[in-house]
Amino acid sequence: MTRKTSASIQQQYIRDVSVDCVMFGFHDYHLKVLLLQWPGESGWSLPRGPVLRNEPITDAAIRMLHTTTGLDDVFVQQFQTFSRPAESVQQETAAPSSRDSNPHRAPSLITVGFYALVDFDRVKPKVEGNFQWCEITEMPDLLFDHHEVVESALLALRKDLRYLPIAKLLPGKFTLRDMQKLYETILNRTFDRRNFHKLLMSYDFLSKLPEKKTGSQNKSPHLYTIDFEKYESALQDGISY
Amino acid sequence: MTRKTSASIQQQYIRDVSVDCVMFGFHDYHLKVLLLQWPGESGWSLPRGPVLRNEPITDAAIRMLHTTTGLDDVFVQQFQTFSRPAESVQQETAAPSSRDSNPHRAPSLITVGFYALVDFDRVKPKVEGNFQWCEITEMPDLLFDHHEVVESALLALRKDLRYLPIAKLLPGKFTLRDMQKLYETILNRTFDRRNFHKLLMSYDFLSKLPEKKTGSQNKSPHLYTIDFEKYESALQDGISY
Numbered sequence: 001m002t003r004k005t006s007a008s009i010q011q012q013y014i015r016d017v018s019v020d021c022v023m024f025g026f027h028d029y030h031l032k033v034l035l036l037q038w039p040g041e042s043g044w045s046l047p048r049g050p051v052l053r054n055e056p057i058t059d060a061a062i063r064m065l066h067t068t069t070g071l072d073d074v075f076v077q078q079f080q081t082f083s084r085p086a087e088s089v090q091q092e093t094a095a096p097s098s099r100d101s102n103p104h105r106a107p108s109l110i111t112v113g114f115y116a117l118v119d120f121d122r123v124k125p126k127v128e129g130n131f132q133w134c135e136i137t138e139m140p141d142l143l144f145d146h147h148e149v150v151e152s153a154l155l156a157l158r159k160d161l162r163y164l165p166i167a168k169l170l171p172g173k174f175t176l177r178d179m180q181k182l183y184e185t186i187l188n189r190t191f192d193r194r195n196f197h198k199l200l201m202s203y204d205f206l207s208k209l210p211e212k213k214t215g216s217q218n219k220s221p222h223l224y225t226i227d228f229e230k231y232e233s234a235l236q237d238g239i240s241y
Numbered sequence: 242m243t244r245k246t247s248a249s250i251q252q253q254y255i256r257d258v259s260v261d262c263v264m265f266g267f268h269d270y271h272l273k274v275l276l277l278q279w280p281g282e283s284g285w286s287l288p289r290g291p292v293l294r295n296e297p298i299t300d301a302a303i304r305m306l307h308t309t310t311g312l313d314d315v316f317v318q319q320f321q322t323f324s325r326p327a328e329s330v331q332q333e334t335a336a337p338s339s340r341d342s343n344p345h346r347a348p349s350l351i352t353v354g355f356y357a358l359v360d361f362d363r364v365k366p367k368v369e370g371n372f373q374w375c376e377i378t379e380m381p382d383l384l385f386d387h388h389e390v391v392e393s394a395l396l397a398l399r400k401d402l403r404y405l406p407i408a409k410l411l412p413g414k415f416t417l418r419d420m421q422k423l424y425e426t427i428l429n430r431t432f433d434r435r436n437f438h439k440l441l442m443s444y445d446f447l448s449k450l451p452e453k454k455t456g457s458q459n460k461s462p463h464l465y466t467i468d469f470e471k472y473e474s475a476l477q478d479g480i481s482y
Contacts, residue, residue, distance in 0.1 A: 014257050014350050016294075053257075053350060057324035081322040081353050083298035109255050109294060110351065112322050 013050040018108035019061045020146065021047045021076070022153035023069070025120035026169040029181045030135050033150060034123065035142070036068070037130040044132075045143040046150070048111070061114040070126050075117045075168050079156035082111050082145060107144060115153040117168040158187060162238035165231060173223040175213050176200055183241055191241070193219070199240060205230040254291040259349040260302045261387065262288045262317070263394035264310070266361035267410040270422045271376045274391055275364065276383070277309070278371040285373075286384040287391070289352070302355040310364045316409050317355045320397035324351050325386060348385060356394040358409040399428060403479035406472060414464040416454050417441055424482055432482070434460070440481060446471040 023034040023046075035044040049064030051057055061076050086109060125131040134140065136154060139147065157164065166186065170178055176197045184190050197220065200206060205227050212221040264275040264287075276285040290305030292298055302317050327350060366372040375381065377395060380388065398405065407427065411419055417438045425431050438461065441447060446468050453462040 016255050017258060017351055051324070051351070053327040055324075055326055057322065057351065060324075078322060081298065081319060083292070083296075083301075085296060086294040110258055110292070110298065110353075112351075 012052050012054075014053055016109040017051050018048050018111045019051060019057065019064055020082075020111045020113050020144075020149050021049075021061055021065055022113070022115040022150055023047065023065065023118055023123070024115060024153075024157065024169060025118055025123065025133055026182055026185065027120040027133065029185060031185045032120070032133040032135055033139070034069070034125070035132055035134050035140070036125070036127060037132075039129045041129075041143070043143040044134075044140050046146045048108075048144075051112075057112055058114075061112075061116075065116055068125060068127050069118075069123045071118060071122060075165055076114045077116075077156075077160075077164070078112060078114050080113045080149075080152050082113060082149060082152075084109060084111075084145060111144075111149075113149050113153060115157060117164070117166060119168065119171055121171055161186065162240065163235055165228070165235060167226050167231060170226075173209060173211065173225055175218060175223060176206075176220045177218055179224075187241075196241070203230075203234050203239065205234055253293050253295070255294055257350040258292050259289050259352045260292060260298065260305055261323075261352045261354050261385075261390050262290075262302055262306055263354065263356040263391055264288065264306065264364070265356060265358055265394075265398065265410060266364065266374055267423055267426065268361040268374065270426060272426045273361070273374040273376055274380070275310070275366070276373055276375050276381070277366070277368060278373075280370045282370075282384070284384040285375075285381050287387045289349075289385075292353075298353055299355075302353075302357075306357055309366060309368050310359075311367050312359060312363060316358045316406055318357075318397075318401075318405070319353060319355050321354045321390075321393050322351060323354060323386060323390060323393075326350070352385075352390075354390050354394060356398060358405070358407060360409065360412055362412055402427065403481065404476055406469075406476060408467050408472060411467075414450060414452065414466055416459060416464060417447075417461045418459055420465075428482075437482070444471075444475050444480065446475055 025032045025034065034047065036047055037044050047064060047068045049060060049067075051060040055063070058076065058078065061078075062074065065074050065076065066072050084107070120133070136150070139150065142150070161183075166182060167179070169182060177193075179200060180191060180193065180196050183196075206224045207227055209223045209225055211223045213223055214221070266273045266275065275288065277288055278285050288305060288309045290301060290308075292301040296304070299317065299319065302319075303315060306315050306317065307313050325348070361374070377391070380391065383391070402424075407423060408420070410423055418434075420441060421432055421434065421437050424437075447465045448468060450464045450466055452464045454464055455462070
């Protein structure tokens with residue numbers, strides 16, 4: 001890419017502003033976050049992207065997640081905007097690699113934080129560089145202020161839990177135990193199995209399938225699927241747990 | 242101000258980014274929002290301010306509220322970031338008055354929304370131009386996307402109500418009825434008087450004063466004041482209503 005082309009692309013972006021995304025996935029009963037390591041960078045970070053001058057900011061987050069993971073129907077939720085005064089950013093840009101034209105790794109003064117709820121198995125990162133799903137309790141050192149961003153995203157997720165379609169973190173077919181474990185993992189507490197299943201079944205958004213989950217010791221091996229129209233409707237009033 | 246000085250001040254700001262503030266006040270049992278009309282502008286807007294490259298964004302909101310109203314210990318809460326694609330901003334800037342060097346009226350692509358909870362009687366706007374407190378149910382046409390910003394602020398206020406120090410909307414001395422009316426006004430519903438007062442008194446943050454409110458028909462004319470240390474502590478767990 002010539003200098004001129006690079007400069008003209010830069011002009012399409014809002015300078016000093018980025019979107020950061022905490023992509024939550026649920027695997028083996030652990031809550032995980034997708035981390036990226038850009039070529040030439042030593043540290044890990046959340047997916048970060050620039051914002052075009054001509055797009056709503058939520059579109060910037062969705063576009064960035066699409067180019068990063070290939071997913072194109074992701075639930076994203078803005079949760080907090082973070083600022084980092086120029087002085088701290090200047091220190092960071094002293095490292096030559098940060099001055100690269102790759103907007104994903106440019107530090108920014110203002111970053112709008114989104115979280116995404118994705119089906120772990122459907123994410124196939126397409127970006128150059130390394131990526132890993134990392135358990136939320138075992139994060140490595142992160143670039144920028146991304147530790148704070150992850151912490152804040154988790155707090156926001158817990159706070160809004162009853163209004164969020166967290167079933168998007170589950171595969172298409174799941175057991176009631178899977179759903180209970182999802183709640184328990186996010187909230188870091190346990191629920192009584194019978195009461196919790198009874199509560200779930202009091203809503204109309206779960207459909208029991210003829211299939212059962214095999215290969216695991218499970219008192220309720222029946223598989224369920226979700227009717228997302230009814231689910232959305234129940235989420236309007238909030239789902240108790 | 243010379244062109245050069247003006248340009249050098251502009252460089253201290255983050256271009257295309259602003260903070261907007263929905264300043265809530267409570268007066269005569271109505272929830273009100275402070276609106277400004279800048280000299281030469283035909284429409285009303287929320288207080289808007291620029292963000293310095295060297296300050297955390299919350300400081301930008303507090304600084305802007307200080308220069309606008311003279312208050313310097315205001316409770317502010319970030320609630321949502323709004324974006325307005327460049328095309329719509331370009332239409333707006335076609336009006337000559339919007340190109341003025343006053344950063345308060347410059348349109349911006351990204352605006353971080355804060356709300357503030359203030360004691361109505363303590364606000365003495367210091368800015369050049371008109372200002373008015375406007376009932377939230379009777380807003381005039383607003384500049385920019387400020388109708389959406391006010392709507393979103395009210396939704397955020399309702400959603401987080403139990404964790405917010407809304408007593409900051411009351412004067413230093415108030416009756417239980419004042420506090421009940423405050424909740425009722427924000428939530429647009431009514432509460433049973435006796436149950437509500439009993440609930441309030443179950444917390445330890447209210448201190449009964451020897452004085453009574455005079456001149457109004459009031460079954461509970463006793464004046465109360467708040468112990469903000471105990472109040473903050475109760476807010477950690479959320480205050481029921």
